[in-house]
Amino acid sequence: MTTTAPRPPEVDDHDAGLTPAQVRARSLGLLASLLRPVARRAWLTALVVVVAQLALVAGPALVAVGIDRGLPALRGGDAGPLLLVAGGYALTALVAGVFTAATVRMAATVSQAVLLDLRRRVFRHTQRLSLEFHERYTSGRIISRQTSDLDALRELLDGGVTTLAASGLAMVFTATGLVLLDWRSGLVLLVAVVPGVVLTRWFQVRSQVQYRRSRTAVARVIVRFVETMTGIRAVQAFRRERQVAQVYEAEAEEYRAANAEAIRVNGVFDTGLVLIGNVTVAAVLLVGGLRVLDGALDVGVLVAAVLYARRFFAPLAQIGMFYNSFQSATAALEKLSGLLAQEPTVPDPARPVRLREPAGDVRFAGVEFGYRDGPSVLPRLDLHVPAGQTVALVGETGAGKSTVAKLLARFYDPREGAVLLDGVDLRDVDPRDLRTAMVMVTQEAYLFSGSVAANIALGRPGATRAEIEAAARAVGVHDLVASLPDGYDTEVDTRGVRLSAGQRQLVSFARAFLADPAVLVLDEATSSLDIPGEQLVQDGLRTLLTGRTAVVIAHRLSTVMHADRVLVVDGGRVTEDGSPAELVAAGDRFAELHRQWQDSLRSA
Structure with missing residues (x-):
């Protein structure tokens, strides 16, 4: 007979009585206080991201110039334009590489500074809280705040935010570059955006459910593990290893199932985006190719249009994946902000009275x-x-x-x-x-x-x-x-x-x-x-x-x-x-x- 055990609460009791808007406002307030000391470095990182994306987007345009201007000039005996384009392409690739690497380093510096500040706050604040809090707040939940919740924020801050910014800018710059080269090809791309946005929205809704389920499941697994190991003497003394293991395995299985469903949703999303991207490339190639045959479009512009179309949907996939990290980090931030919002029920006195030589009465x-x-x-x-x-x-x-x-x-x-x-x-x-x-x-x-x-x-x-x-x-x-x-x-x-x-x-x-x-x-x-x-x-x-x-x-x-x-x-x-x-x-x-x-x- 399987022994069941009460599940840890899914919602921290410090959120009781608060509306979702109030919880979000509290979380945003915490995030703002964490980012304030690193604001200058964060803005500098954003500037580096812009430069890196501009350099990346310039590549297909330079290819078009090289094909349509450099190659004809080379046939006429003038290699200068082609060499100039090749040098420009190499320069933009170098700038993109250097600034992308700088983005990773700078984002890591900002995120680690934020996480260090948050770890210190959580540890110090938890020590300040009164015994009443610790008697009703299980040790497993405290450990979850310092481990899985902080890890969720780390994943978001280390690369998630910069990935979102880079992906968004890449899509905007790519669409802008294509429209400037050939507005008709740009129109085909914009039409293809509609199913891409619909698929992304579907993914966001499904992944939100799955990732919250996964976060709840992993919190239960952590709490169960910590409480079992803390009480291991009682478990062994009463020979309850098999029953406790069954309870743990059931919760671990729920965590596995949640992750498996999240992976399935990811698979559908990735496959759908690849399909939409390939169809878009084919449409751009078909429309542009017919126009090239009619002499209405240069070959270099067609090549650039195909390159832009291929690049456009990769950032959309990254944005969709960012949403997973965002949901996970949002839930973690809500729990951490709730913990930090707790006030000691035994507060320090506003005007403390000194007892330098207490008698003990x-x-x-x-x-x-x-x-x-x-x-x-x-x-x-x-x-x-x-x-x-x-x-x-x-x-x-x-x-x-x-x-x-x-x-x-x-x-x-x-x-x-x-x-x-x-x-x-x-x-x-x-x-x-x-x-x-x-x-x-x-x-x-x-x-x-x-x-x-x-x-x-x-x-x-x-x-x-x-x-x-x-x-x-x-x-x-x-x-x-x-x-x-x-x-x-x-x-x-x-x-x-x-x-x-x-x-x-x-x-x-x-x-x-x-x-x-x-x-x-x-x-x-x-x-x-x-x-x-x-x-x-x-x-x-x-x-x-x-x-x-x-x-x-x-x-x-x-x-x-x-x-x-x-x-x-x-x-x-x-x-x-x-x-x-x-x-x-x-x-x-x-x-x-x-x-x-x-x-x-x-x-x-």
């Missing part, structure tokens, strides 16, 4: 909070944690404990009320001071590629090796690190996979030690530690928590029992508040949890 004053438009997770929370006090939050899953931690770390802002640090609303605290004053350690001990020392130093980038080692000793991870092949210089690889979950957590603890915050938030931070590992970290925790404010969220009562104060949270409300000993003596919910913990220790 924390207060939740009438805080009400819910995620997005959902119901309240914290109906109303009034809580004061004096500086230097360690408070532990316990309760069932979903009771609101982690929400308290996220509000305290200012990953979210409350709907009502305020979270205060040393009497200052967190919404007014300078972000630099807030991140220095407060550190949050979660159960996801994320380590970046690099050395162990570099990962610990993330807490204080300017720390010395001695300070890094002191922090590691404090949490009991020094001996482990020293036993690694290269000690503190050992590479931990992507996400720290060379270390166990408990070891990664200990490294993240050392990082927090080194940061030396006034307020420490531990959100299930000991959940990945085994019993020996937990025993190692308890002494380090006591050292760390001494003299600073701490909010500890943990299911393990071994951590909770060291707290000065315990809050039992249920449905976003504090139902019990007191020291561990007081709550055990009270005989309520915490006492029951404590009894269960003691029983588990005895049974172990």
Whole structure:
């Protein structure tokens, strides 16, 4: 039985409520801001394109002059006109070649400057966006913005725009040159343009559908691949490789089918243009040939007319192909502009208040909070944690404990009320001071590629090796690190996979030690530690928590029992508040949890 999985959304939710015209206007605004710094180079590139196309179009006209003027003069003993025409032809070919090469180089310079600017904007802006955005915007979609969407723009900018300009100018100059040489042949060409335009329009409509289908399909494939590889441990643990592969293969097959249909449409378009072009050449040759026999048309003009007719439809094919890139790039630009239009839900303060020496006094004053438009997770929370006090939050899953931690770390802002640090609303605290004053350690001990020392130093980038080692000793991870092949210089690889979950957590603890915050938030931070590992970290925790404010969220009562104060949270409300000993003596919910913990220790 095949397991199905929900498909990624086709439309980003940041486009919800916008009309197509508004989305286009936003995209054009982004494009204009990207092109503004390179405007001079872009106009210079356009000028080079004009010169290159003029040189190319001059070729058939020179052929006509050579046949009708140069050859008769040569028969009369005067080789000068023919040599002059030959030299002119060689010169125009050289100019066309040089300027075409210059066009490629200059277009690449402009496009790479634009893409570099856009990559920087996307990366920096994505980092600025609040946790709420990242929790609902899948990592696969973010990767798609930085990869396939930017690649679509690159294909357009690297050669698409210059190809469109060159093709359009080539058609205009070709038609103009033919009309100037012989307006009757030009009329035949203009008549042939009608079926060519109809075919091109048919191709545009069909390709628009197919390329949007292809873009949607490739985005799904990327998202599915990234999410599967991110969750590969769960996939392998539950032996779901075959089912997940079936889902992936179905989406890959849809991508293949979309590409196959796009190729079929391209084939019909190319074949149709070749047919129209050949019929046009035949018509020009027939009409012109009859006139040559009647003496009404020079042979050289007929040759030039045939050359112009052959050249005319090649740019039309390129324009049709450009439309594919244009559609793909338009869709990509819409998504990128939508991403860049996102505003952080936790904005920086307009007038930040500095906290140069934070004491760590924390207060939740009438805080009400819910995620997005959902119901309240914290109906109303009034809580004061004096500086230097360690408070532990316990309760069932979903009771609101982690929400308290996220509000305290200012990953979210409350709907009502305020979270205060040393009497200052967190919404007014300078972000630099807030991140220095407060550190949050979660159960996801994320380590970046690099050395162990570099990962610990993330807490204080300017720390010395001695300070890094002191922090590691404090949490009991020094001996482990020293036993690694290269000690503190050992590479931990992507996400720290060379270390166990408990070891990664200990490294993240050392990082927090080194940061030396006034307020420490531990959100299930000991959940990945085994019993020996937990025993190692308890002494380090006591050292760390001494003299600073701490909010500890943990299911393990071994951590909770060291707290000065315990809050039992249920449905976003504090139902019990007191020291561990007081709550055990009270005989309520915490006492029951404590009894269960003691029983588990005895049974172990």
